[in-house]
Amino acid sequence: MVDVQHYLVVSAALFSLGVIGVMFRRNLIVILMSLELMLNAVNLSFVAFSRYLGSIEGQIFVLFVMVVAAAEVAVGLAIAVAIFRQKGTINVNEINIMKW
Amino acid sequence: MEAVLFYALAAVTLISGVFVVFLRRPVHNVLFMILTMIGLACLFILLHAEFLAMVQIIVYAGAIMVLFLFVIMLLNLDEIVMPPEHRRVRYGIGIVLAMMLVVFLIPVSRGMLSAPPTGASALPAGMTNTEIIARELFTTYLLPFEIASVLLLAAIVGTVIIGKRPTR
Incomplete structure (x- = not known):
């Protein structure tokens, strides 16, 4: 029987990997993928807690997180395509219109 | 196993x-x-x-x-x-920060677990996982479910608007 701490450690490690990706990669697509990684880590801990507490609410929340993730990816990738059309790059260092 | x-x-x-x-x-x-x-x-x-x-x-x-x-x-x-990312120092800082995040997250999750689980047998026996989720989703969480569908619709519209070429 694997107890819930093990799942939480895996979840924390995946979340931290996602944080590294978001902060230190320059490619917009890879940044979006790292965001997905973080959302999935949270999903894993939701499901682990749902099993641990014997309640189904955690799994319901995972469904809603998936809905939000799908919407976010669709809009984010559309923005990436639009930026690429305008500037010819998706390197986030060169996308600085909104920086002051 | x-x-x-x-x-x-x-x-x-x-x-x-x-x-x-x-x-x-x-x-x-x-x-x-x-x-x-x-x-x-x-x-x-x-x-x-x-x-x-x-x-x-x-x-x-x-x-x-x-x-x-x-x-x-x-x-x-x-x-x-893509231009090569030759900033080793930045990578080092990032990895150290991520390790600190892990070290912070583990005791937090341990502390949350010190309380004994309540309602461990709340799940009704003899029902499949899908059945339980469907029952909860379409009774208790019906309003969030509908709001999620509206969110998806908004995402579709937004994606089409952003993705289409500007007409002039």
């Missing part, structure tokens, strides 16, 4: 997660992301969340990652040479 499966799946998930973050070419990132999703789905099955495991494979590995692949092919990202 369960422990062996868990450690194998956790290793697959974490190693492919490392590849997702650190590989250079976006196509390889996406392929390893699919592997991560499949590993997570297997972990969900170990946690007796079969419905979510199937949804994970269908929605994430099947739909979202294909969307990523489409965009990468559309933009010809493999032919665009």
